[in-house]
Amino acid sequence: xxxxxxxxxxxxxADFVEAFLLKNEKQIPAxxxxxxLEFTVFDTETTGLSIKDDYILSFxxxxxxxxxIQIETALELYxxxxxxxxKTAPIHGLIQRENQxxxxxxxxxxxxxxxxxxxxxHHIGFDAxxxxxxxxxxxxxxLTNPMLDTMNLAIRLELGPHTDRxxxxxxxxxxxxxxxxxxxxxxxxxxxxxxxxxxAQLLLKLLKLAAAKGIxxxxxxxx
Amino acid sequence: MNVIVHRVAEFLKRFPxxxxxxxxxxxxxxxxxxxxxxxxxxVLFRQGQAAETHFYILKEGAIILTESIQNQEEIRDExxxxxxxxxxxxxxxxxxxxxxxxxxxxxxxxxxVSVFEEVLEQNSRVALYFAAGFASGQVVVRQDLxxxxxxxxxxxxxxRDHSLMIFSDQSExxxxxxxxxxxxxxxxxxxxxxxxxKQVSSIVVCREDLLPLGIITDKDLRxxxxxxxxxxxTVTAQVMSTPVLTRRxxxxxxxxxLTMIKNRLHHLILTEDGTSQSAVSGIISDHDVLLSMGNSPxxxxxxxxxxxxxxEMRLIRDQAEQMLRYYLENELTMDFVASVMTEVNDIxxxxxxxxxxxxxADEDKVLRDIPFCFLSLGSEGREEQLLRTDxxxxxxxxxxxxxxxxxxxxxxxxxxxxxxxxxxxCGFASCPGDIMASNPKWVQPMSKWKGxxxxxxxxxxxxxxxxxxxxFDFRPIAGNLGLGExxxxxxxxxxxxxxxFLNFLAKNALMNPPPLGFFKDxxxxxxxxxxxxxxxxxxxxxxxxxxxxxxxxxxxxxxxxNTFKRFDRLAExxxxxxxxxxxxxxxYEILMRTxxxxxxxxxxxxxxxxxxxxxxxxxxxxxxxxxxxxxxQSMVKxxxxxxxxxx
Numbered sequence: 001x002x003x004x005x006x007x008x009x010x011x012x013x014a015d016f017v018e019a020f021l022l023k024n025e026k027q028i029p030a031x032x033x034x035x036x037l038e039f040t041v042f043d044t045e046t047t048g049l050s051i052k053d054d055y056i057l058s059f060x061x062x063x064x065x066x067x068x069i070q071i072e073t074a075l076e077l078y079x080x081x082x083x084x085x086x087k088t089a090p091i092h093g094l095i096q097r098e099n100q101x102x103x104x105x106x107x108x109x110x111x112x113x114x115x116x117x118x119x120x121x122h123h124i125g126f127d128a129x130x131x132x133x134x135x136x137x138x139x140x141x142x143l144t145n146p147m148l149d150t151m152n153l154a155i156r157l158e159l160g161p162h163t164d165r166x167x168x169x170x171x172x173x174x175x176x177x178x179x180x181x182x183x184x185x186x187x188x189x190x191x192x193x194x195x196x197x198x199x200a201q202l203l204l205k206l207l208k209l210a211a212a213k214g215i216x217x218x219x220x221x222x223x
Numbered sequence: 224m225n226v227i228v229h230r231v232a233e234f235l236k237r238f239p240x241x242x243x244x245x246x247x248x249x250x251x252x253x254x255x256x257x258x259x260x261x262x263x264x265x266v267l268f269r270q271g272q273a274a275e276t277h278f279y280i281l282k283e284g285a286i287i288l289t290e291s292i293q294n295q296e297e298i299r300d301e302x303x304x305x306x307x308x309x310x311x312x313x314x315x316x317x318x319x320x321x322x323x324x325x326x327x328x329x330x331x332x333x334x335x336v337s338v339f340e341e342v343l344e345q346n347s348r349v350a351l352y353f354a355a356g357f358a359s360g361q362v363v364v365r366q367d368l369x370x371x372x373x374x375x376x377x378x379x380x381x382x383r384d385h386s387l388m389i390f391s392d393q394s395e396x397x398x399x400x401x402x403x404x405x406x407x408x409x410x411x412x413x414x415x416x417x418x419x420x421k422q423v424s425s426i427v428v429c430r431e432d433l434l435p436l437g438i439i440t441d442k443d444l445r446x447x448x449x450x451x452x453x454x455x456x457t458v459t460a461q462v463m464s465t466p467v468l469t470r471r472x473x474x475x476x477x478x479x480x481l482t483m484i485k486n487r488l489h490h491l492i493l494t495e496d497g498t499s500q501s502a503v504s505g506i507i508s509d510h511d512v513l514l515s516m517g518n519s520p521x522x523x524x525x526x527x528x529x530x531x532x533x534x535e536m537r538l539i540r541d542q543a544e545q546m547l548r549y550y551l552e553n554e555l556t557m558d559f560v561a562s563v564m565t566e567v568n569d570i571x572x573x574x575x576x577x578x579x580x581x582x583x584a585d586e587d588k589v590l591r592d593i594p595f596c597f598l599s600l601g602s603e604g605r606e607e608q609l610l611r612t613d614x615x616x617x618x619x620x621x622x623x624x625x626x627x628x629x630x631x632x633x634x635x636x637x638x639x640x641x642x643x644x645x646x647x648x649c650g651f652a653s654c655p656g657d658i659m660a661s662n663p664k665w666v667q668p669m670s671k672w673k674g675x676x677x678x679x680x681x682x683x684x685x686x687x688x689x690x691x692x693x694x695f696d697f698r699p700i701a702g703n704l705g706l707g708e709x710x711x712x713x714x715x716x717x718x719x720x721x722x723x724f725l726n727f728l729a730k731n732a733l734m735n736p737p738p739l740g741f742f743k744d745x746x747x748x749x750x751x752x753x754x755x756x757x758x759x760x761x762x763x764x765x766x767x768x769x770x771x772x773x774x775x776x777x778x779x780x781x782x783x784x785n786t787f788k789r790f791d792r793l794a795e796x797x798x799x800x801x802x803x804x805x806x807x808x809x810x811y812e813i814l815m816r817t818x819x820x821x822x823x824x825x826x827x828x829x830x831x832x833x834x835x836x837x838x839x840x841x842x843x844x845x846x847x848x849x850x851x852x853x854x855x856q857s858m859v860k861x862x863x864x865x866x867x868x869x870x
Contacts, residue, residue, distance in 0.1 A: 029640045029661060031582070033533070036647055062227055068333065069258035074227035183283075193226035201330075204260040212262075 013139030014104075020111040024144040028116075030219025034207055037218055038117040039064040039148070041203055043195040044127045047081075051129045055081055059110060060193030062200050063117065067207060069200050075113055076193050079106035079134065107135040114145060118222065122175045122199050124149040146222045150202050154178055157209050178202055228254045231332070234282065238305035240349040241280075248342060257333040258282070267323040267331065268309060272538055273545035274318060276826055277333035279309045284329025288321040301326070318545065337826070402492075402506045404429045407436055407460035411448055414439060414459050424553075425490045425506065428463045433502035435492050437463025441554075442489070471497035472504045479507055489553075509549065520546070520563045527570045531578050533648045536571060540611070540649050543567045547609055548823045557787065557812035565606040569700050571649055572597060572616075572642070576701040579641035583634070589627070590634040595620035596699045596706035597642060600658060604696040605768065606785045609819040612828045614643065614651040615658045615693060617665040619672045619706050632666065639666045652828075658693060669706060673713050680717045683727035691728060695772060698784050711781055718776060725777050729863035732769035735761055737852040756831040759818050763848060767811050770855045787811045803854055810848035817845060 013021075028037070042061035048054035056079055063073035078100045101109065110131065121127040124147050132142055151173045155163060171177060175198060179186045184201045188194025215221055224232070232253035235241040241249060257277065261267060261284075268275060270291060281302050288300040288308060299321050302308050309323060342349055403426045405414050418426050418441075425440040439462055447453075447462050470479055472493040483491050493505035523546065526539050543564065550560045576597060583591070601615035602608040618639040623631045639660030647653060660666055667675070676694070679687040695714070699707025718724055771789035783792050790808035794801045822829025834842065859865070 029644065031637075031641055032644055033648055036644065060226065066257075067259065071228060071231055071256040071258065072254050074225045074254070076225050187230060188226050191226050194230075197227045197230060201258070201260075204258070204330075208260060208262050 011137065011139045014108075016108045016111060017135070017139045020114070020140070021144060023116045026116070028118075028146065028218050030217060032218045033216060034211060034218075034221065035067045037221075038115075039120050039200075039203065040114055040117040040145075041120045041196050041200040042127065043121055043192045043199060044130050045190070045192040045195075046130055049126070051126070051133060054130075055079075056106075056130050056134055057081075058192040059106070060191065060196040061110075061113065062193075062196055064120075064200060064203060067204065069197075069204065074193065074197075077101060077106055077109060079103055103134060104138065107138050107140070111135065111140070114143070116145065118146045118148055118218075119143065120148045120150060120199065120203055122150045122178075122195070122202075146218075148203075148222060150175075150178070150199055150206065153206050153210070154202075157206060157213060175199065175202075182206075224250060225254075231256050231258075235280070235332070238280065238307070240307070243346060243349050244342065248346070252334060252338055252342065255335050255338040257335075259331045259333060261325045261329050261331060263325055263328055265325045267325065268319050269538065270320060270322045271318050271542075273541045275309070275333075275541075276336050277309070278307065278336060278339070279323075280305065280307050280332045280334065282330040282332050284331075285326040286329055286331075287324050287326050289324055290321050318542075402427055402503050404433065404503060405459060406431070407458060407463075409459050410456045411439070411444070411453075411459055411462050412455035415444055424508065426459075427467075427492055427503055427506065428459045428465075429503055435467050435469060435494065435499055435503050436460070437465035438467055438490060438492060439463050440490055467492050467499055469494045469497060469499045471495075483507075483509070509553070520566070523567060524570060527567065527574060531574060531581070533578075533645065536574060536645075537649045540567065540571060544610070544823065547819065551816055551820050551823070554816075557815055561606055561609065561785065561815070564609050565603075568603055568608055569599075571646070572599065573701045575642040575645035575649075576638075578645050579638050582641055583637060586634055586637075587630070590631060593620050593623060593631055593634075594703040594706060595635060595638070596702040596704060597639075597660065598697040598707060599700050600693050600697050604698040604784060606698070607815060609815065610822045610829060611649075611651045612822075612830075613654045614646050615654050616643070616646075616660045617658070617694075617697070618660040618667075619710060620666075620668055621703075621706065622668045622670050628668075631668070632663070636661070636663055636666050669709065672710055676710070676714050677717050680714070680721050680724045683724055688727055688731045692731065692769060692772070695776070696768075696784055715776075715779055715781060719779065725773065726863045726865070728769075728773045728776070729859050730865055732766065732773050732859060733856050733865065735766045735769075736856065737763060737766060737849040753831045756833050758830060759814060759821075759832050759845075760830045763845075763852065764811070764814050764818070766852050766856070767807060767814070770807070770852075770859060771811075773859065787815075800858070803851060803858075807851040807855060810851050813844055813848050817841065 040061055040063050042059065044056045045058045045060075046054045046056050059075075059077040059079070061073075061075045063070050080100050080102055119128065128143055128147060132140065135143075154173055155165075155168055159168065175195065176186060176189070178184075179198055179202065182202055182205045184198055184205075186198060188197065210221065228250060232249050235253055235256075236244070236249055241252065244252065267279065267286065270289075281304055283304060286302045286306075286308070287298050288302065289296045290299050291297075300308075302323075309319070403417060403421050403423050405417060405426055405428055407428050407430075409428075414426050414428075418424070425438055427435050428437040428439065429435055437460070439459060443462060443464060448455075448457075453462075468482060468488065469492050470482055472495070474493075474497065479491060479493075482488070489509045491507050492503060493507060495501040495504050523539050523543050527536060530536060530539075547560065547564060550563075580591070596619050598604070598617045598619060599615070600617060602612065603615065616639075618635055620631065620635050643653075643659050643661040653659070658665060675690075679691050679694075683691070697707065697710070768786045771786045771793070774793050775783060775789045778793070778796055780789075780792060780796075783789050787808040790804045790811065794804035794808070797804070817832070818829040820829070821827070821832050
């Protein structure tokens with residue numbers, strides 16, 4: 001039994017958190033080829049950019065298996081705001097939805113959906129932090145899945161692995177700029193699902209580019 | 224609607240046949256799409272390759288459909304945005320007649336056949352759209368013009384049908400010009416005798432001037448004669464299938480092929496002028512078509528031995544599945560079918576070893592020189608794995624000096640993992656219990672393996688017995704096969720010293736009684752995902768496999784792994800029970816066939832069968848397989864004195 005402390009309180013791991021961590025215990029062999037990997041491409045839409053103060057309004061995701069986007073796995077979740085009942089301003093055109101989930105349901109459903117797949121997002125650092133924050137009350141310290149950031153992957157593939165990051169113009173590697181460069185029609189921009197779908201298409205193309213550069217397996221992809 | 228699904232639906236609905244779908248159906252189809260990205264030079268599917276479970280619509284890019292004729296590639300069609308292609312998958316799951324090559328980087332939407340088949344049945348406009356595709360453009364099915372014209376009228380403004388043209392005319396096909404014929408007055412017994420003598424599977428019933436009246440095939444003899452029990456002196460005219468569909472002998476390959484697909488014919492009669500009003504001049508069978516597609520075991524095996532490319536290997540294994548289907552539907556003996564498929568699987572494993580060893584070529588030579596052996600367990604170990612259900616395997620290597628132990632373990636784990644990855648890439652599912660050569664527990668030196676088996680035999684806990692049922696069916700496949708034999712000998716010696724182990728094994732073999740509702744319907748699952756389905760594996764196959772294993776072990780027989788061969792062997796060893804064992808062998812063959820066909824039909828493991836989905840004859844056949852299980856179980860109960868054996 002593992003316990004941890006938040007705000008001076010002991011938080012016992014919820015069963016679904018235990019199950020999630022157990023699934024991620026077994027590591028993916030480094031030699032597993034790209035087309036055998038399962039990716040979960042996701043995006044969160046939040047009330048702002050502060051991990052401390054802001055929270056998730058919507059979550060959109062889709063999976064890639066056999067190097068193909070599996071539309072049947074497309075998922076959209078709308079968690080309640082942590083202080084629900086208060087006024088929730090329409091941000092990014094988002095207003096209160098009918099099918100809103102409690103934070104617990106949201107944490108449970110999103111972790112079950114992640115499973116032991118490789119998590120992918122554009123600027124994954126931020127999205128992962130937001131997800132971890134949402135799952136924290138149920139005893140999750142951090143997401144233990146392998147992670148892949150499409151921005152970093154694009155930089156690595158285009159400029160080489162040893163690029164001096166200070167020389168990279170961040171605006172050249174935003175989702176809009178990359179979609180344009182990789183000829184992906186930027187539809188449904190700024191909804192969590194829309195961005196997740198664009199990121200998934202971007203990943204499909206980047207994976208082919210990676211293979212052409214000799215990145216053939218899990219170990220080479222996630223370093 | 225989910226934003227992503229909505230986005231896909233928005234694209235699809237711009238193009239026929241998706242434009243004919245209602246909003247609800249469109250959403251269902253859109254939600255099932257798989258999006259693939261292919262780069263210039265890649266091949267989506269190849270001529271002769273087994274049809275995939277998807278057909279395609281091009282989202283962006285350019286794809287050409289080509290046909291290779293005598294090593295020459297000819298372009299048959301070019302697809303651009305919104306073109307639908309690869310529809311052969313939708314119609315009969317026959318091999319592709321053209322190859323799809325990527326001309327410009329392309330995004331392709333793959334639509335599962337299973338989802339669309341329903342649409343095809345319910346929506347006549349969509350069905351007509353596909354029919355039109357077959358009846359226009361380069362491939363003219365001469366006799367079916369009416370259908371084509373009707374469809375053309377309905378789609379006057381759509382000129383896209385041509386993209387469905389995946390057939391071509393020039394393919395060579397060998398067919399038999401010597402047709403076995405008989406008169407309508409001949410008795411069916413005489414007709415059957417003629418077929419047996421000439422070793423052919425069909426006979427054409429003709430008038431004296433050779434005008435075809437009907438056809439009798441092996442299948443007719445089974446389902447219309449034997450199953451119905453009609454007198455053998457009935458005349459052929461009463462049994463034959465009539466009227467017959469005919470085509471000209473010099474008709475195009477695609478014409479012949481399509482006629483067979485559309486009418487689900489196994490045999491097609493060829494006549495002088497293509498109508499049934501002229502003399503018979505040839506006959507073409509499913510088998511001829513299959514051969515012309517390069518689907519023979521020899522071709523496949525040769526192909527496998529000459530490639531280390533994973534995609535290629537996977538394609539060949541897919542093709543083997545298609546051959547399997549043909550074999551099963553045509554009731555070839557299970558002995559033959561199982562040996563061919565086992566051979567194919569074994570070669571894949573051997574190639575997997577070569578690939579794995581190549582990838583570890585930089586490792587220390589001392590390690591690479593240690594003798595080892597890759598073992599297949601479970602159904603592949605028993606030479607019974609027809610479908611690519613779970614892989615169960617393990618690796619044994621020769622004992623090494625203490626100093627080398629850790630390095631050797633690490634090396635062989637890498638080797639085993641690499642082989643398992645190749646098998647995964649070839650479509651063999653991962654083992655849910657993680658009994659694979661990528662699990663350190665099952666990659667061990669000989670002494671450790673001997674220890675495992677001794678432990679299971681000496682302390683037969685429930686878990687040990689469970690392991691026994693999987694591991695005792697091991698078969699050495701690749702590497703130093705002698706190690707496998709050493710291990711076998713060890714096991715048999717241990718069992719000779721500890722006979723009581725067999726009683727535990729016997730007890731386990733009785734754990735799964737066959738369905739009780741013998742005269743009624745099957746016993747089906749009561750709850751869960753497979754509610755109301757019959758679990759053919761645990762209800763019927765496992766009990767038989769368990770019984771066969773137990774009994775051959777009790778006779779100390781080594782080296783017979785296959786369940787039905789084990790029963791055949793038992794029949795020789797115990798003449799008193801010969802007929803029971805023969806029956807059991809037969810039963811197991813029927814079960815294997817049923818399960819594999821079910822799996823091929825539903826793209827599943829075939830384990831769960833819906834009693835309603837199979838015909839009455841098959842249901843009866845299945846029920847009959849239960850009686851040897853019951854008899855064998857009561858025999859084992861007495862023989863191993865299980866009534867007195869309480870543990």
